[in-house]
Amino acid sequence: MNFDPFSMQKKMFDEWEKSTAEYVDKVMRDPSFMKTISQNMGSTLDMQDAIKEQTNKVLKSMNVPTEDSLDGLYKTVHNLETRMLDFEEKIDDLSDMFKKLVEISESIQSEAKTSKAKPKAVKQATKKESPKKSK
Amino acid sequence: MEDNASFDEVKKEYQEFYDFLNAQEGLKEAREEARKVMSPSKKELLFQEHSISVYKYIPTEKTLHATPLFIVPSLVNKSSIMDLLKDQSFIEAMLKRGFLVYMIDWGEPTKAQRDCSLEYYLKHYLGRAIRRINKDASSSKVHLLGYCLGGMLTTLYCALTESKGVDKMVTMVTPLNFSDGGMLSWWANKDHFEVERIVKSMGNIPADFFSASFPWLVPTSKIKQTKLLMKKHTDKKFLESFYALDIWATENVGFPGKVYQDVIKYGYQENQLVEDKSWPFESEKLSLDRVKIDVLNLCASFDHISPVGSCEVMEKLLDNANVETQTFATGHLGFATGKDARGVSTSEYWDKIESFLS
Numbered sequence: 001m002n003f004d005p006f007s008m009q010k011k012m013f014d015e016w017e018k019s020t021a022e023y024v025d026k027v028m029r030d031p032s033f034m035k036t037i038s039q040n041m042g043s044t045l046d047m048q049d050a051i052k053e054q055t056n057k058v059l060k061s062m063n064v065p066t067e068d069s070l071d072g073l074y075k076t077v078h079n080l081e082t083r084m085l086d087f088e089e090k091i092d093d094l095s096d097m098f099k100k101l102v103e104i105s106e107s108i109q110s111e112a113k114t115s116k117a118k119p120k121a122v123k124q125a126t127k128k129e130s131p132k133k134s135k
Numbered sequence: 136m137e138d139n140a141s142f143d144e145v146k147k148e149y150q151e152f153y154d155f156l157n158a159q160e161g162l163k164e165a166r167e168e169a170r171k172v173m174s175p176s177k178k179e180l181l182f183q184e185h186s187i188s189v190y191k192y193i194p195t196e197k198t199l200h201a202t203p204l205f206i207v208p209s210l211v212n213k214s215s216i217m218d219l220l221k222d223q224s225f226i227e228a229m230l231k232r233g234f235l236v237y238m239i240d241w242g243e244p245t246k247a248q249r250d251c252s253l254e255y256y257l258k259h260y261l262g263r264a265i266r267r268i269n270k271d272a273s274s275s276k277v278h279l280l281g282y283c284l285g286g287m288l289t290t291l292y293c294a295l296t297e298s299k300g301v302d303k304m305v306t307m308v309t310p311l312n313f314s315d316g317g318m319l320s321w322w323a324n325k326d327h328f329e330v331e332r333i334v335k336s337m338g339n340i341p342a343d344f345f346s347a348s349f350p351w352l353v354p355t356s357k358i359k360q361t362k363l364l365m366k367k368h369t370d371k372k373f374l375e376s377f378y379a380l381d382i383w384a385t386e387n388v389g390f391p392g393k394v395y396q397d398v399i400k401y402g403y404q405e406n407q408l409v410e411d412k413s414w415p416f417e418s419e420k421l422s423l424d425r426v427k428i429d430v431l432n433l434c435a436s437f438d439h440i441s442p443v444g445s446c447e448v449m450e451k452l453l454d455n456a457n458v459e460t461q462t463f464a465t466g467h468l469g470f471a472t473g474k475d476a477r478g479v480s481t482s483e484y485w486d487k488i489e490s491f492l493s
Contacts, residue, residue, distance in 0.1 A: 006145040017355050024354040029321060038327040045336040071246060078185055078247035085184055085263065092270065 155365040162368060169378035175221045176230060178238075182267055186242035189264045191235075191271060192226055199233025200493065202302050203272040205265065206238040209283040211345055211390055214240045216383050216471045217282065220375060223472045228485045234492075237268045237277075241388065249338040249392035254416040256394055257292045265300040276302040278492050282471060283308050283441060286432075287402070290453070291414055293426040305431045305488055307470040310441040312448040313403040318352050319440070323403035330399040334392040342387040349384075353439060380468070412452055426456045431491040433484060434462040435469055437476045461487060 027033050056066045177193040206226070208214040217238060218226040229236050239261070251259075268277050279301050281289035286309025293301060313320050322328060334340070350357060360381075367373040401407045407414055413422045430453065434446040443462060450458045463484060465475045470484050 006142060009145070017358060021353070021355040024351070025318075028318065028351065031326065034322075034324070034327040038329070042329070042332065045332065049336055074245065074247040078245065081184060082259075085182070089263070089266065 151365055155368050158368050162364075162374070165371075165374040166378040166382070169220075169375050170382055172220060172375065173379050173382065174215050174218045176218045176224060176226045176236075181237065181271060182263075184260065184263065185248055186244050187260050187264075188240045188242060189237060189267065190240065191237050191268075192230055194233075194235065195227075195230045196233050198235055200235070201272075202274055202492070203235040203237055203268055203277050204229055204492070205268055205277040205279055206236065207261070207279060207281045207285040207289050208238070208241070209285050210241050210288070210388075210394065211284065212387055213383060214238055216468065219383065219472055220379050222480070223376065223379075223474070225471050225473070225485065228473065228482065229488075232485070232489045234489075235272050237264075237271075239264050243342075243388050244339045244391040246338065249334075251391055251393055252417045253288075253291070253394045253397040254295065254418060256391070257288060257295050261288070261292050262296065262299070269300055276300055278303045278305070280305040280488075281307065281309055283467070284310070284398070287311060287398075287408075290423070290426060290449075293428060294414060294421050294423050295416060295425075297425050298428045301428060303429045303431070303492055305433065305491065306446075306449065307433045308435050308438055308441045308446060308467050309432065309449065310445040311452060312406065312409045312445040314406045314409065317439075317442045317445065320403055322348070323399050325404040328399070328404075330396050330404070334396045337392065339392045340390040340395045342389045345387040345390070346385055349387075380472075408452060409448060412454070423452050424455050426453045428456055429491075430456050430458045431488065432458055432460045433470050433487075434460060435465045435467060436462055437465060437469075438467045440467045459491070 052067075056068060059066045176195075178190040179193065181189045181191045183189075206214075206217055208217055218224045221227065226236050226238065265277055269275060277300060279289040279292070281287070281304070286306030289304055289306065290309070290311070293304060298304075313323075323330075337344075360377075364377065367377075401415055408423065412424070413420050430449070432446065432449045434443050435441075436443050438446070447460055447462065450460050463469065463475070465484075469475060473480055473482060473485060475481050
């Protein structure tokens, strides 16, 4: 059997890759590991909240708008944009309705014109026919 | 002899590695070049509201289908995956098949959107988008197409509104069963993931939160990617695809806080869709029985983000819908880029969608 150090090295790398993936998967599925991660995350968030609170206090004391005070402004702009789009849709709907109304009134007018024109045509036809009758 | 052959092979590998190290500057440029050619289909903005934009894609062929196709991508990634590159674009393929294509881009949520619930997102944003699209296309109904979590959104929209303004629905790699044993479900487990606490502190969940955690789903994926890049770093076509996908996968968008809380709590932690076949919206709890349309559910057997089992369950959940499930040998991105599990291009999935919607 020939000893091949190069293919051995490749095999070792593949094995390392596989076992690393399995190990990381196993660690991440361990409840105690996830609990530690969760606790760390909780502490980081607590710290962030505390810093934010202190910063807000300092900014307020200096009469500088804070992130929280700007929130109201963001929401107002948000609502205004929504209302504007709602109006835009309503105006679009109204303009569609208006177009339909114009179409309807135009068709009524043209019908009325044709119905006015009809009796004349009938009269003319009867005039033409009447001499025949006298014969 | 054998030793010599192996020696040559290793020598070649070391040479490749050496060349790869020297090519780093060029690879940075290749990444930026890929960014420039991403999203090749021409589009125009239909409307914008807060972080949300709805785009209309300029038809490239004669319109053959009167009902427009409305694409709803996932909330966590950019919508560019649906129009990745020329010849690897779902949108381009649908335009070529004569569809009128529209897509919603969720964008980076604003501060004011952190308190918007999932119900608001569906009723307000999707509702308005569907109305606007129908008006623009002079149609009365759209075909909805949901990708990944976007499929869950379209399903819930249909349950919420009894499919108002919707003709048919296509879902791609859409997870509905969140107790699937996958890593994402485990991370979101309520024993160690206090979602309310996180949302309260963070507001909207930042994109970094996702880009830092997603690589751990397949911990050795970075090593595999680097090995592949080392082998093919001189192939321009490969680099374009590689970096376009890398840009999409690593540049996430933030998740609106309240929506994230709703999805994690009722989806991942309580698995309401499977346990109760319903969803507790803010206003009322609504059953999935209200979905009464034809649905094509596309699942991928090599998907590690939305495991096939969590997607195939749709047929059992939508009792009143006519669900056709099709599972293909591809990965999570296969339906969007038209590539099977071996990376070979195929139009099979897109042909299936066209025949279903026609």
